[in-house]
Amino acid sequence: VDIPYTTEIRPDTGLTNPKLGIWLFLASEVMLFGSLFSSYALLRSGAPAWPDQSAVLSVPLATLNTLILISSSVTMVLAWVQLKAGSVARYRVFMALTLLLGAGFIAVKAVEYADKLSHGLVPATNNFLGLYFAMTGLHALHVAGGMVVNAYLLGPGLRMWRAEPARFTNRVEVAGIYWHFVDVVWIFLFPVLYLL
Amino acid sequence: VIGVRRYLAIFGALLGLTAATVAVSLLPLPAAPAVALGLAIAAAKAALVVMFFMHLKGERPMVLWPLALTAVLCAALFALILWTEADHI
Numbered sequence: 001v002d003i004p005y006t007t008e009i010r011p012d013t014g015l016t017n018p019k020l021g022i023w024l025f026l027a028s029e030v031m032l033f034g035s036l037f038s039s040y041a042l043l044r045s046g047a048p049a050w051p052d053q054s055a056v057l058s059v060p061l062a063t064l065n066t067l068i069l070i071s072s073s074v075t076m077v078l079a080w081v082q083l084k085a086g087s088v089a090r091y092r093v094f095m096a097l098t099l100l101l102g103a104g105f106i107a108v109k110a111v112e113y114a115d116k117l118s119h120g121l122v123p124a125t126n127n128f129l130g131l132y133f134a135m136t137g138l139h140a141l142h143v144a145g146g147m148v149v150n151a152y153l154l155g156p157g158l159r160m161w162r163a164e165p166a167r168f169t170n171r172v173e174v175a176g177i178y179w180h181f182v183d184v185v186w187i188f189l190f191p192v193l194y195l196l
Numbered sequence: 197v198i199g200v201r202r203y204l205a206i207f208g209a210l211l212g213l214t215a216a217t218v219a220v221s222l223l224p225l226p227a228a229p230a231v232a233l234g235l236a237i238a239a240a241k242a243a244l245v246v247m248f249f250m251h252l253k254g255e256r257p258m259v260l261w262p263l264a265l266t267a268v269l270c271a272a273l274f275a276l277i278l279w280t281e282a283d284h285i
Contacts, residue, residue, distance in 0.1 A: 196234045
């Protein structure tokens with residue numbers, strides 16, 4: 001099946017189809033995470049007492065993960081810039097770095113979870129930990145999903161570059177827009193769950 | 197390559213704002229200003245990522261309108277929660 005408007009602009013939307021598609025998907029994602037953030041606001045503002053979040057969780061590990069995810073956004077956008085410039089070799093380097101940083105984020109998250117669980121701190125402990133595990137767990141799944149797409153674009157998906165370089169470049173841009181969105185979610189999770 | 201320097205400048209700004217949000221959380225501020233400041237810094241970081249890394253700056257209206265609708269619906273979600281908590285509903 002020939003998918004229309006992957007590289008040429010569709011006249012009525014002024015966009016390529018993947019570009020419009022990813023933004024509509026992300027709009028639904030905003031509502032998904034918005035429901036969790038608003039649940040957090042309701043449960044916290046209605047609670048007679050709330051744990052000292054920065055004492056329960058590790059701020060240094062979360063700060064490290066913030067730096068990792070921000071760095072991965074930069075390497076992701078630079079991977080796309082390299083394709084725009086026609087350098088597939090440099091694209092590979094930046095995309096591999098993005099994957100590595102994503103794996104680093106998950107690894108730090110795993111250390112955090114293991115530490116909580118080993119101290120008997122589970123989702124059922126209190127509302128805060130329930131929200132913490134639900135929100136960071138859903139976010140980590142999004143990181144893992146992005147890594148699967150990025151790994152495809154670095155591995156077997158890269159075949160498209162030779163036949164249709166413009167289409168492949170658009171794919172990387174769209175995967176990047178998703179990846180940066182996952183970064184944006186973490187930018188809000190960090191202060192809300194760890195600092196405030 | 198075009199744009200690399202700008203992306204690195206935004207990277208620097210994001211690192212600076214991350215340091216700022218951690219530093220501010222260590223100040224002995226009352227709850228309300230601490231939350232306002234923390235969320236304001238997060239919003240600034242998010243704006244940089246969305247505008248430049250996600251190329252929303254200069255994007256077509258067909259992208260901006262659904263996002264504006266999403267912003268309204270998301271605001272309604274929070275307004276309902278906050279009004280409920282304030283016993284206005």
